[in-house]
Amino acid sequence: MATETKQEYNITIGLEVHAQLKTKSKLFCSCSTEFGKEPNANTCPVCMGYPGVLPVLNKQAVAYAITAGLALGCKIDLNSRFDRKQYFYPDLPKGYQISQFDNPICNHGKLSIGNKEVRILRIHMEEDAGKLVHAGAERLHGSDHSLVDLNRASTPLIEIVSEPDINSAEEAVTYVKELRKVLLYTEVCDGNMQEGSLRCDVNISLNKTGQPLGTRAEIKNVNSFRSISRAIEYEYKRQSQILDEGGKIVQETRLFEEGTGKTHSMRSKEEAHDYRYFPEPDLLPVTIEQKQVDDARQGLPELPQQKKTRYIEEFQVNEDTATTITDDLETAHFFEKVLSKGAKANKAANWIIGPIAAYLNENKKSLNETKLSAELLAEMLVLIEKGTISDNIAKNDIINELLENGSPVAKLIEDKGLAQITDTGAIEAIVQEVIDTNPKQVEQFKSGNDKIKGFFVGQVMKKTQGKAPPSLVNQLLGKLLK
């Protein structure tokens, strides 16, 4: 919430998150779910809504829904059902969407967002609608038509409905981030918000402490973390202004506009929400064996929050570091692999969230787009640990080479002469030389200026091109300056 806003009202938020399941084919037909094909390339009479066709439920979609439900602590209903939700829009060829209304596959879960637990009311399966392109948008002159692409029609979604347990824009964003992580970890959804694999509707109401909950508005089309927070901030301002003036909030659906950051009314709820649900007669009830649920539970991977806790307990990395690494599954896998190759946890973690993350940010790359393998990083870290190379040399001369070219570490060190000098005698000679050629500084040191020691370290490092082990140099200086 923007700081200039007076927090006179409590804000109550519930989220409906639509996640596209990672199936190869659609929910009720065998058409591909591949993104980015030419319009209507992935269509057939079933998803085009031809009369007389029969939908047949995708087995994998059910499996994914069960996995997501279990990962979010839900009870799985062994007998759920599909219903028809009826409304007219050209992106919905059948005139109804097949969804689950009063008997969803998952109920009563929860998701922790750090400071609190958000209850999940339900998760149901449903088919997506197609896509409408408003031809006018791309043309200078007003257009009199829209274009319909049904590639996305009937791709499988789960809708995850939270209880209204969220009380700020920040919490809402955290909730969606945590939810997205769980879906990515369990590999049921690719989490790609730009391609619309994860979309959000936000229900918001305001009230004053001690008063009953206010009337809510449902904000649609909120499809990025930034939009979630902007839409909520805008709605807070809009609703609080109406309430301040003694007005009433209308229960309605509003559309969020990315460009202006505003929401505007789509239609009043009364009318639009008469979806006349009834059980889908073309599909059987969804019956699941308890064994499938048990097996799915057994097969659940380590979830983000479990992983984070384990990193803190097992590897003694701090919470921020554990959070950063587990935020991204690829990074977490990489980290674990580096450890399995003999690197120390804290060192590996600091390198990954430090110099490596900086490089990735700067070059807008992900780890797997670089040449750095877990083996290479582990090898470098082990050499630092052994004292063969220094941390600074690794940062300045090695890590970028590994990221960009995947060069073998040992060869790199040899070719560039990067190894630390391990011959104590040789370093001692250099330290003595530095002391002998700088009598003035020696005088200052002896009269109590301890800081001048840094000058000597610097001189030694300069003469050795940074290849003298700092601890050894310090030790020798202590001895020879006496």
Add this chain to the structure above:
Amino acid sequence: MSLDREEVIKIAKLANLRLTDEEIDKYSGDLNAILGYVEQLQELDTTGVEPMIGAINHNKELREDKAVDSGLQAKMLANAPDSEGTAIKVPQMS
């Protein structure tokens, strides 16, 4: 149970139908006749009977997740009232 005129108008609106006054009268009568007929069924005591959702009792198997190209894109586009490229063309939506 019977439907009044207002309800018939609302249902027509939800079904995207534009009805004349005469049609509203006609369909009010038709719909009420159908509802009256269905009402007779409700006299039966169905306590303890599982609701039957559909008449299908075959094909309990779910479908394996395998993508197959229907190969029908061109044919289906030809059935559309209008198209542009491979997209279906409809009147301008909002």
